[in-house]
Amino acid sequence: MRVVAAMSGGVDSAVAAARMLDAGHEVVGVHLALAQSAATLRESARGCCTIEDAGDARRVADRLGIPFYVWDMAERFKADVVDDFAAEYAAGRTPNPCLRCNEKIKFSALLDKALALGFDAVATGHYAQVVEVPDPAGRQGVRRELHRAVDMAKDQSYVLGVLTDGQLARAFFPLGDTTKPQIRLEARERGFAVAKKPDSHDICFIADGDTRGWLGARLGQRPGPIVDHEGQVLGEHGGAHGYTVGQRRGLGLKVPPADGSKRYVVATDTRSNTVVVGPEELLGVDVIEGDHLRWCGPAPTGEVRVGAQIRAHGQEHPATARVDGEHRLTVHLDERIRGVAPGQSVVLYDGTRVVGSSTISGSGRRA
Template sequence: MRVLAAMSGGVDSAVAAARAVDAGHDVTGVHLALSRAGGTLRAGSRGCCTVEDALDARRAADRLGIPFYVWDFSERFRDDVVEDFVSEYRAGRTPNPCMRCNERIKFAAVLEKALDLGFDAVCTGHYALVREGRDGLELHRAHDAAKDQSYVLGVLTAGQLAHTLFPLGETPSKALVRAEAEARGLSVASKPDSHDICFIPDGDTRGWLAERVGAERGQILDQSGEVVGDHDGAHAFTVGQRRGLRLGVPAADGKPRFVLEVRPVSNTVVVGPKEALATSEIAGARFSWAGAPALAAGEESACDVQIRAHADPVPARARLVDEHDGARVVVRPDIPLDGVAPGQTAVLYRGTRVLGQFTIDRTVSAAPVGV
């Protein structure tokens, strides 16, 4: 099988490519250039897809004896991921750029180009599993729960799963991957993991957004509408945030207050008690299934819902409903979710299997009236 190995320059993708070679596949390595900013080098262990990463990926490919190329996806990445991130924050929503990158770049644009060039599959270093199920291919959690990345892969469709390889999915731990890289003589064996948002390598999301969205002073309100503080731009706040609020008026009960709502049109932020963050229902019109459709219109089913990459899954009931503006997935968790923000991604599971995902566009508070 002809396999295109997406090589980020990290240890995971290098070992995944090596395992694809060991499996007897005809492997070609490719690194994605997602930025045209010259001299963009890693700061500590932050970021990915930098000049340094491209060189590391090339060295790994040379060690494995496979062809290697760099594909320029900077314009597509800018339009589909970076600009989407900015526009979502401008609208008062909290986006997940990793989901958008997997959806629109790594498993859409890259896979489409790979298939056009005659490759049979794309191989990545993600920790997840693709298994044959009763109704076709299914996406499952990785064996290593600490490294499982099935949440950010929840956007994959049945067609994409059919052309995807995750060689690390059954590996019990990241330590074993590093040991294998060391044994193979790969120079990235001890390279630190990347983290934070790759296009904000210094980790200063607030400052980065201020340059692009603008910093305009506004008011912080309590639930009654009373002004309790001010801010330098509503875009810098997310639902559930506690730190950095700079409130000038203490709460009557003396307890901490949290961001409950961001209103971009009026440039205001609403704060209140932690209890007011409890959410009894979430819904979204933008959804997809990771394999066979998990719900039919009007059907309700038990599942688990996860709203952050490293959050614990929560038992829930999900249903697909027809509303005036189209179909929408509606989920009612057995235990109220905490700090849900519009724009977040909810991924549905049944056991280890990923059923699908949706972007949250509506929430219902579980807090009593007046809280």
Template sequence: MRVVAAMSGGVDSAVAAARVLDAGHEVVGVHLALSRSAATLRDSARGCCTIEDAGDARRVADRLGIPFYVWDLAERFERDVVDDFVAEYAAGRTPNPCLRCNESIKFAALLDRAVALGFDAVATGHYAQVVDGPDGRELHRAVDPAKDQSYVLGVLDAEQLARSFFPLGDTTKDGVRAEAAERGFAVARKPDSHDICFIPDGDTRGFLARRLGERPGELVDAVSGEVVGEHAGAHGFTVGQRRGLGIERSRLDGDPRYVVEVDAPANRVLVGTADLLGVDVVAGEHLRWCGPAPAGEVSVGAQLRAHGTEVPATARVAGEGVEVRLAERVRGVAPGQSVVLYDGSRVVGSATITGTGRAA
């Protein structure tokens, strides 16, 4: 097969490309330029797509003896991921940009271009497994639970899975680094990227303030309706947040306060005690199935955050939406996040959360 290996410049994508080559495929390395003004050097473990990263990817490709190209997808990344991120926060929701990137960039724009150029598949350094099942290829969790990335791949459909390779799904992170060192890759000890790649300083509130400006509003007690403080913009808050609320100590009774709702139209942030955060009913839309859509009510595992714990649940699909009932209450679930459904280790599909509640 002819395979495009997406090479970020990190250790994971380097070993993934090498493994696909070892498997006998014809491999071309591709680095995605996703920033319109990429930094020259990486100055922390945050962020990605610097010129340094592109150079690291090229050196790995040279060592493997494979062709290497840089594809400029900065304009589409800005539109589909960054602008979407800002718009979601402005609407009072909390998006996961990694899922949007996988859906719109790595397994749409990249895969579509690769297929148009005559390639058969795309390989990435994600920690997940694709196995052949009775109804086609299935997406499963990685063997290393600490690195499992099946949650952020839950937006892939069956057709995309049929053209995807995740060569690292059967290996631990330590094993990947050891293999990279054995292969002589200079990136063997390179730190992992984390947080949001287009906010390299990690200051999400500051990033949103620069994009959306200040929009002063009220902090309101969710039970009494009393105004307990002010904020510079509802877009700077997310459900479950505790730090940075700016509530005067004289307004508190000793119990910590959390954001329990972001009312974007009214530019209000509702706060309350921890007991108001727990929900066990989740509604979702923008359904994506990694195989056949479930029929009727099915028992599943539900994961609500990239590094969250799977919770036993039932799911019922109704038209364009899904209702997920959790076996236990979970705190800090925000509209805009994704719920990914599992059957054992297999990813069933995902949905974008539109609302939460409590069962009667």
């Protein structure tokens, strides 16, 4: 099979490419140039997709003896991930750019280009597993399912919950059955210089980790009130787009609570440019509504028992999900959870299997 190995320049994608080669595939390494200021070197462990990373990926490809190319997708990445990220915050939502990158870049733009050039599949260094099971419909013999990785501390099935059945059929995740320490050991044994390279983390295009500062530079400062749930003004903010539900730090409230309790952001309204804060108990919700449904296999019908996860490395919560047509999802959680914000993604699981995902459009409480 002819396979494009997406090589970020890190240790995970390096070992993934090596394992695909060991499995007998014809492998070509591809580094995605996503940063528009590509000459910038990595300033910390947060950043990625720099000239330094491209060089690291090339050296691994040379050691493996495989062809290597850099594909410039900076313009597509800016439009589909970076600009989308800013627009979502401007609308009062809290997006996950990693899900959007997997949906729009790695398993859309990259996969589409690979298929157009005659390749059969794309392999990445994500920690997840693709499992082949008998097709109950009997049409294809087997079908592919997306499952959690063996290493739960590194499991990335959440950010892959946007993949469709067709994309899964063309995807390989060679690291899903291995822990991260084992991957670093394997990289060292293979002689890869990236064996000790630190992982990138947080938001790759905000290298210093200052999301509020990044948003302020692009969306501008819009001072407005911070109020409690009864409307009393407690302070001022520089723009409602810089806050998210569940946030406690950096509020700068001028009026302390009478009972000394902690206050959290419970809602943001970008139309009125208002941030609402309140006590912790106001954060709890047990109903989640979603749109932009994506199914990693057959779409469920009616009500189904699932595990619901709303953060990349968050807890899975027992729930009942109901699919209403092609565009609406309602999730009833068994217990209330905190910090659910519009724009986040809820990924549904059946055991270790990823059922699919939805973008959260609202949340509330059952009577």
